Amino acid sequence: MTDKASRNAFAFGIPATIAFIIPLGLVVVSLWALWSVTTNDLATEQAGGRPLLSHLIDDIYLRRALTFTLTQATLSAILSTLLAIPLARALATRSFPGRSAILSFFGAPFILPVIVAILGLLSIWGNKGPVQAIMSAFGFENFSIYGLWGILIAHVFFNLPLATRILLQGWLALPAEQWRLASQLGMNSASIARYIEWPMLKERLPGILALVFLLCTTSFTVILALGGGPRATTIELAIYQAIRFDFDMERAALLAFLQIILCAGLALVSRVASTDFDTGQSLGGAVLRTDRNGRLAQWSDGAIIMVAVAFLGMPLLSAFIRGIWGLGLHGIDWGQILPAALRSTGVSLASCLVMLLISLPLAQLSIHIEGKARRFVELPGYAIMVAPPIALGAGLFILLHQHVSVDDLALPLTALLNGLQAVPFALILLTPAMAQIKRNYGMQLRHLGIKRRDAIRIIHWPLMRKPLGLSLGIAAALSIGDLGVIALFGSPSAPTLPLYLYQQLGAYRMDQAYGTGVLLTSIAFAFFVLFDKGLGGRDQT
Template sequence: MAGGDRALSPAGTVRRGAAGGAEARDRHVRLGLGLAASLLLAGLLGGAFLVLLLTSDAVPDPLAVLADPYLRAVTGFTLLQAGLSALLSVAGGVPLGLALHRTRFAGRALVLRLLLLPQVLPVLVGALGIVAVWGFNGLVSDALAALGLARINVYGLAGILLAHAFFNLPLVARMVVGALDGVPAERWKLAGQLGLGRLATFRIVEAPALRAVLPGAFGLVFMLCATSFTLVLVLGGGPAASTLQVAIYKALSLDFAAGNAVALCLVQVSLTALVLLALSRLPGREAGGFTLGAAPRRYDRPSRLASAADTAVLFLGLLFVGAPFAAILLGGLGSDLGPLLANPAVHRATLTSLVVGLCAASLAVLLSLALLAAGRERPGSAFEIGPSLVLVVPPVVVGAGWFLVLRQVTDVYAAAPYVVVATNAAMSVPFVTRIVGPALAAAHAGQDRLARSLGLFGLARWRLVDWPAARRPLTLAFAFAFALSLGDLGAIALFGSPDFQTLPFLLYQRLGSYRSTDGEGLALLLGVVCLALMLLAERGAAPSVRRPLA
């Protein structure tokens, strides 16, 4: 027996050595891919500014930047509108989320799906819907005029706040519903057994869940509004309502002031980094407590007055979110769609948008998978933190940096497609990693030991272990990145030209030339494509990703 053991030991050693070598090679490949993706992102986001700082005479004096009254005014308005937008979104999203959780009715799942749509609707299309409902000639103004009241001026701070609330109030509501769904079922049952009223249930059960999620919700909305570009560009109404990103765009496209653009870019990046740092300091959501795993179910029985209040909140919230969609649909159907769809410029812009979106989404998925693979080998490293840092540099800032660099060495517009694709891909990476990452982490936690014992590494492991777990989330992530790129006006606003136009750029041009009828038709076309893409993807991903974006 001992001799047999000794006879088998060399073969066992060889097998273990071969497995160890394959595992080491697999680890090196993962880390290499993650490093390459990180360097690509870092080069795209920071390379242009590094070159500018080293070679350009346009870099301003920091003391002069701080003393510039225009820069202080723009920065102050950026913070003001972001803070007010976050407050308005939270103030409306919390009651709507509570009403949705307290009320059970047919079509509730459809309502939750409707609250997802503003997150994927192209921003420019949403802005047109806001104008159609709340603008000077909009539905609300017409109703006010019929009552003898003044019409609404939607341009300026008021319009910016309305538009930001339209996009972000549903996001907060979904986060509130998700937080309440995370409360253990035993707490709801105990509250029902004790006969707690509406106020007592709110104080004891609902309020702790809200306290855990609201700081993060407020910070997220503040971050999104502080980096808003398209809404402010369309609804700002003039220099008095200009944010840093809009000021960067105007400094390059209208004033041709490279020094001002660099100064504004540096302030924007610094401001965004400070906001992200503050968000990272916020406490995370606490565990819900002991639970047997039962599905959450409410046992409280509200009064008729409380039920009527919840119904009113639901009606007003859904009317606020749904009215711009209805306005976009009606305005697009009322436009002259036949000649518009037959226009060769629309064909070229549509084809360009699809190609740019396809390339950007594919690149975003590849970069995200590389970062996730390396992050699995080095938890807590820059591979995991890097995708969040992408949000520090908004797309207009990235485009501005490369615009200033490329014009010194080549024809800017010849390089435009590559810069737009790369920028849109980079901006999608944080969302793709958040959608795909949990599924890959679950597969790793549940099957890693078995895969290692079977000697599954590299492509074999991806095919048998990772791909089945990530297939549905990847479908959703690809569609989300595709929709983001289709509706983006950030980079293309600087690099667009008569020879390189996407649908958002063409739509913005038509609006700028006061061809509002064409704009309504293009908005309908762009909105339908993006929304259909996301709805199909979310339906296909539903079995494994329950609430991917809330």
């Protein structure tokens, strides 16, 4: 190997090594801190004390937290997935004006700040909302969005679009030849469902259920806003309460361990359950479904799509209208809003930088690894799925609070954990794009001896800017609207914009909260568009 090649390999190895070590190092350090607290507490058993492990088993509140975590996640996953099946089939079957706009709209809950979406759900399903008025008219006066019902509604709101998009890809991947053959054979809907649709569904449904279940076990903001009572507390919320309210580090450590074990098992199940469905070869062509040409089928598909759009759109529209009304009524408190917005912006940009520093080297390294070793290389990028931010943050809090003021490190720690949270999404987008560039242009670049800087300018940047812009847009939107990590580390006197909004909710300043929600959504959407469309440019054709 020449000196120049050695320098290039060494330069490439440093970023990849750092990107590989940092996520795993944070997880190991956090686990060590949690383990240290746990073992110190269990050592009190020898001195005649009662170990916290037995206290955890005997504590009714903690048992309820575990039971409620599993119950609400199970129900949310089942509801979201079952409702997505007819919706995805209707969208796959029907072609109508505005279909692409509806599919794009289904991505809104993903980049929308969670706390703002909850505001919208409160305006529709809350005590003074239209749904409550209708249910009261029919005698259901005891319905409340706070508790299990509200958590299920919020989880379906966030996860129904995701499950629908995954299932829609499954329907669209079915070869057109199968539909033409079904038409020629005169198969009815029951036969098509059994022999064509069900084989695809049984391959995809377990993975979707596991994925949504994992997302619902780590939905801290939803539980914080709509749950929180003794009967509606999850493990993550119990961790938050143990640290922020009780300052009980031993209980927080054991709960964080429990959450990590649970998420690790769910991530493994999700990985095993997610299999690729082999649809076979296809020559393409139009999809012809003569079994659903009847007027009843057309009306039912249209009704399903309209109900889904209304379910997702009405809370967003209501939150926007009430936010504009709140801004017009109370104005903008620049003394509070501007510093909070600047903190959120700084955290968001720092999170994007963390995401890039981790995901780019890992993606670049993984495309040069063959076989099963590639999964090992990408493992650090998905570490945040095994150790979710609240559990990871609990370990860092326990490690740091005796040595430094955690309030002073609140924003850097939030940016770090939010950036790691965006890495899995970035790897999904960046790795295939890099692999395609290597496959299509790698050999030519080596034969022509083009310098790395010129190759980046001529080949890599034009082809990578779209997935890179989308990755940055997702990271920025997720981070700027995050409430989970900053709620654990942040100081009430120096909040980010989501934390300030939550403080307004806690003080029952609803009009101001809706106004802040409009500003927060506008900033998140502006960052997403700036990166996705500004940096990413137009779609490559």
